[in-house]
Amino acid sequence: MCTDMPRRDFLKSTPAALWMLAETAHSLSAQTAGALRATAPGAVEPTTVSPAVTNAIEAFDYHGVTLHASRVKAQFDLARSYYLSISNDDILKGFRAAAGLPAPGTTLGGWCAKNSNTVFGQWLSGMSRMYRATGDTAIRDKAAALMAEFTKTVKPSGDAGMNHYPYEKLVCGLVDMKVYGDHPEAIALLDSVTGWAEKNLDRARVPATPAIWFGRPNEWYTLAENLYRAHLVTGEARYKTFAEVWLYPQYWNKFAATSDPKDAHGVHAYSHVNTFSSAAMAYAVTGDPQYLQIIKNAYDFLQNRQCYATGGFGPIEHIMPSDGGLGRALEYRPDDAETGCGSWAAFKLSRYLMQYTGEARYGDWMERVMYNCIGAALPVTTGGKNFYYADYRVAGGMKIYKKEHYTCCSGTYLQCMADYHNVIYYKDAKGVYVNLYVPSELVWDRLGGQQVLLTQDTKYPEAETTTISVNVREATPFALRFRVPSWSNGVNAKINGQSARVTATPGTWAVIDRTWNPGDKVEITIPLHFRMQAVDEQHPDRVAVVRGPVVYVLDAFGHSQNFRLPDTDAELDQGMRPAPQQTPGGSPASSTAAFTLALNGRSVGSQLVPFYAMDENAPYKMYFDKKSLPMRIW
Secondary structure: OOOOOOHHHHOOOOHHHHHHHHHHOOOOOHHHHHHHHOOOOOOOOOOOOOOOOOOOOEEOOOOOEEEOOOHHHHHHHHHHHHHHHOOHHHHHHHHHHHOOOOOOOOOOEOOEOOOOHHHHHHHHHHHHHHHHHHOOHHHHHHHHHHHHHHHOOOOOOOOOOOOHHHHHHHHHHHHHHHHOOOOOOHHHHHHHHHHHHHHHOOOOOOOOEOOEOOOOOOOHHHOHHHHHHHHHHHOOHHHHHHHHHOOOHHHHHHHOOOOOOOOOOOOEHHHHHHHHHHHHHHHHHHOOHHHHHHHHHHHHHHHHHHEOOOOOEOHHHEOOOOOOHHHHHHHOOOOOEEHHHHHHHHHHHHHHHHHHHOOHHHHHHHHHHHHHOHHHOOOOEHHHEOOOEEOOOOOOEOEOOOOOOOOOHHHHHHHHHHHHHHOOEEEOOOEEEEOOOOOEEEEEEOOOOOEEEEEEEEOOOOOOEEEEEEEEOOOEEEEEEEEOOOOOOOOEEEEOOEEOOOOOOOOOEEEEEEEEOOOEEEEEEOOOOEEEEEEEOOEEEEEEEEEOOEEEEEEOOOOOOOOOOOOOHHHHHHHEEEOOOEOHHHOOEOOOOOEEEEEOOEEEEEEEEEHHHOOEOOOEEOEEEOOOOOOOOO
């Protein structure tokens, strides 16, 4: 910030002041930017190339979006503070020791006991994107220092001691250091390590099968995405050529003509959802429509056959057969979804599809993941403790930390935190799109030099309304579109207190196309009702309780009566009543978030609360068998 007043107070001042804010909110000082670029004398700015396809709509690419006070912002801030606090020497120790350099500090331990290969590239990526989103120079400078010191450990041949998996993460991190981290010197390192990889990475490319399911061998099929990104950023054909080595038609083509293939199961879940981002980038670079059809069908397969009510997927880290395996896994497996990595794969695939097609329905998965997956995860904390598996079992579960620290999910966790800024709003030449209802503001630079500031105030998804204030210098025509969730009914909007008379069809964008004046306000109401969502077709009575996009769980710290859920959604919704404010499962929840269920006018005892409100080691029950009573124990 380059203003003296708090942003909220500043917006109440004169309209002219708005433009001062918009021009300074995301700027860097020339001195700071120059200091970064000076680290590699003679570096040549690469020439970018354009994608072969034109997006229907665009994300704001981590620019212009500011999170306001909310659960989302608090989670982001906590993550930023933790990752910033990790010792650079600890992160670099393994790399330095292997290179024969002085190696102060201690190893991170866990999955990073030897070195931080598993997460290093993802941390560079997340820090770069955080910097672009917030202007946080401390997190940018940490990433720059890590990269500079890591570079000293890379052999002259480009050998960084990395096989396919960490190399792919490093490519992502170095591309992001260039694109988002204001550090073009990353391209020289990218060129060096890729030169080694081109000559030395095993190109056997053995397709995964149910017999080789756990991300092996080497998850080579995820490499193409960021190599294609490197091609677009640098303009160098070699990255495109190398990306093409790692295409995965053996799996992708199962989805070329159907969204319900019969032989796509049994393989590692996260890496095989992640591989569709490589197919997405193949579409961007080549323009071949078969890739778009593949990822559209894959998305529908995931939503219809693989996802729990939370949006999480992959029990036992498997893609499940479409025969009821998803529901059966709830009887015996506590590892129902790989939370951090699965959320990252979901954000990316949804974002690619939304940009390519402009369809609102792809925002539904982003929303579910934001509240029930990454948004419901325990924070990464002291010593690299991180939340890995979510437990949805019918018998009940608890949130616990992974025994091993600094796992892969501690890498994607940081990237997901940065992505909160990049999934709320979209744009095209004619207007702006509100995808997620999160307290935030958007500085939108329109074509022609006009600027618009949108401020979104809301307590959604605990409350039904969000208010968007439109600040413009003068009367300005544009279309404001907002996503109508696929599960919703009766969504409506008001402009300055009067009905906007919009068409709000579930799964589409509602459109308000008008000339906007300074101070206009749009109030959007998304009615929130309780409903039951079956886990799969084979288990129609094995259900989760959902309100809007949020999965509710029974707080098992209480002593509930034996009860069955009602037969209908209407009966369930009628029986749910706001609970007095108290602490469920050790975590505070407001009275608008916690509910009690009354059957025949009598409360069953315990509260139902959002899954995201449950703390570590707090027992809960997410899935219920409607036709079966719990076991009587007295």
